[in-house]
Amino acid sequence: MIRGTVFIASDICKGCELCIAACPQHSLSLSRQINPKGYKYAELINDECTGCINCALVCPDAAITVYRQAKVKKAV
Ligand code: SF4
Numbered sequence: 001m002i003r004g005t006v007f008i009a010s011d012i013c014k015g016c017e018l019c020i021a022a023c024p025q026h027s028l029s030l031s032r033q034i035n036p037k038g039y040k041y042a043e044l045i046n047d048e049c050t051g052c053i054n055c056a057l058v059c060p061d062a063a064i065t066v067y068r069q070a071k072v073k074k075a076v
């Protein structure tokens with residue numbers, strides 16, 4: 001399984017929840033806190049992210065950056 005993680009720029013997130021609906025791993029949720037704009041923001045809630053980038057593709061504000069772990073080569 002490819003591992004991934006996301007950085008969400010909480011200060012520009014509008015809490016539209018599109019990324020939450022798009023995540024096949026159910027790894028995103030809305031925060032309890034609000035950001036400076038007055039919105040709840042998306043946050044990563046588990047370590048099941050595969051780095052599929054669905055969330056980043058649907059975010060209208062480009063608030064999500066996805067990172068994927070490089071595959072480790074096995075020693076021969
Ligand atoms: S990259 Fe994919 S698995 Fe990871 S949080 Fe985004 S939608 Fe979910």
Ligand code: SF4
Pocket residue numbers: 008012013014015016017018019020041042058059060061062063064
């Ligand atoms: S799609 Fe973007 S703006 Fe909408 S909740 Fe997710 S991170 Fe925030």
